[in-house]
Amino acid sequence: MTLPAFRVLQPRTVEEAVRMLDEHRSDAMVIAGGTDVIPNLQMRLFTPHVLVDVKPLRELANIEFSPRDGLRIGATATLTSILDTPWMREKFAVLASAIDTVAGPLQRNMGTIGGNLCLETRCRWYNQSHFWRQSLGGCLKKDGDICHVAPGGKFCWAAWSGDSAPAFLALDADLEITGPSGGRRIPLREFYKNDGMDRIALARNELLTAVHVPAHMAALRGVYHKLRVRDSIDYPLAGVAVTMNVDSAGICKDACVALSAVNPAPMLVNQASELLVGHKWSPELAERVAHVAIQTGKPLTTSGSTPVYRRDMVRVFTRRALEETWKNGHGTRNA
Secondary structure, X not given: OOOOOOEEEOOOOHHHHHHHHHHHHHHEEEEOOOOOHHHHHHOOOOOOOEEXXXXXXXXXXXXXEEOOOEEEEEOOOEHHHHHXXXXXXXXXXXXXXXXXXXXXXXXXXXXXHHHHHOOOOEOOOOOOOHHHHHHXXXXXXXXXXXXXXXXXXOOOOOEOOOOHHHHHHHOOOEEEEEEOOEEEEXXXXXXXXXXXXXXXXXXXXXXXXEEEEXXXXXXXXXXXXXXXXXXXXXXXXXXXXEEEEEXXXXXXXXXXXXXXXXXXXXXXXOOHHHHHOOOXXXXXXXXXXXXXXXXXXXXXXOOOOOHHHHHHHHHHHHHHXXXXXXXXXXXXOEO
């Protein structure tokens, strides 16, 4: 599949990149690692006239941590560079666990954290060649007016299929966004819209520049479990991230559970903390949290597996992640 015709613009600063995006608006797309953008262009999901290449902007590639300000990862930091940061697995175990599962080594070498947080939602009817989509008359998200997942409605159920977002949700992360009027910070939980078409709160003339994690989240216990067809490379069919603070007596002091690939957005399991805090590990407690998780996740037929199986695996992975985090102490901090 060939690429559409486009020009590549290479800004020298973040401000220049934003000016280019503002000038070209709907005709422009941002490219960094290209691991998501290039295949989507080949399938004619987008046909921009301009690509704004931000990968050379070294100011966006920094990875920093301080006990006062916490973690800041620039948007063009590669996934490999994050994993290779010496203190990352110790201080942010859930994030390292999640990034470890993203595609394969070649994709992690190229792919950026900003790109992973801004992935296109995926659906078995959408992520296909133009010829394939044309044979079905398109879909609600592209070239048509029918959602093949839920034909009676006008809502796009394409699933969020990234791995770093649920880990960052479980770490209470914020995003740094730069636009023509300057910078802003928003909680990551407000960035995703739970809409397969209008998926993120990022204007066409804005640029995601960094992700921040509060200092008090450092060294929490955490792990990410992922279901996929091929363990070597595939997108998630379901993903569960867990972070936890456990005291010396084994009592949970704080906890968070987040899901991926089973909704049009990564989702927090809002009742998980309420159920877990103040309690010791028990299989019965883990099962109650797993039940809340499957009420949060609403997988439909958007990928290469049945909704029933994916929902059941959310239950299984929630139980496993809770047990692993609680009993094995992934991460280092106890209260």
